[in-house]
Amino acid sequence: MELGNIPxxxxxxxxxxxxxxTPGLVAMAHGFLRLVQPNPLPVGGTLRAEExxxxxVLYCLSFLSQLLLYELxxxxxxxxxxxxxxxxxxxxxxxxxxxx
Numbered sequence: 001m002e003l004g005n006i007p008x009x010x011x012x013x014x015x016x017x018x019x020x021x022t023p024g025l026v027a028m029a030h031g032f033l034r035l036v037q038p039n040p041l042p043v044g045g046t047l048r049a050e051e052x053x054x055x056x057v058l059y060c061l062s063f064l065s066q067l068l069l070y071e072l073x074x075x076x077x078x079x080x081x082x083x084x085x086x087x088x089x090x091x092x093x094x095x096x097x098x099x100x
Contacts, residue, residue, distance in 0.1 A: 036073035
């Protein structure tokens, strides 16, 4: 196994995404993810108890609101999924039992 020049390493190009046999499905998945989560991740926020500004509660609420805004698309998708899990069997049962 060749280690190369350790004090002066040479770096190659970064990792590339593997080629796919289904570029349409990959584009559709990336489009869905961009639709569901368009907001950037709020970086630099922590949920520590003490903050230098003297208002830890307001800082935590601000960070939590940014985090909820970041996850809003996934929360909406989860709510729709729960509705389907509850409503589809209920409607099916009504159609089967009440064939009026």
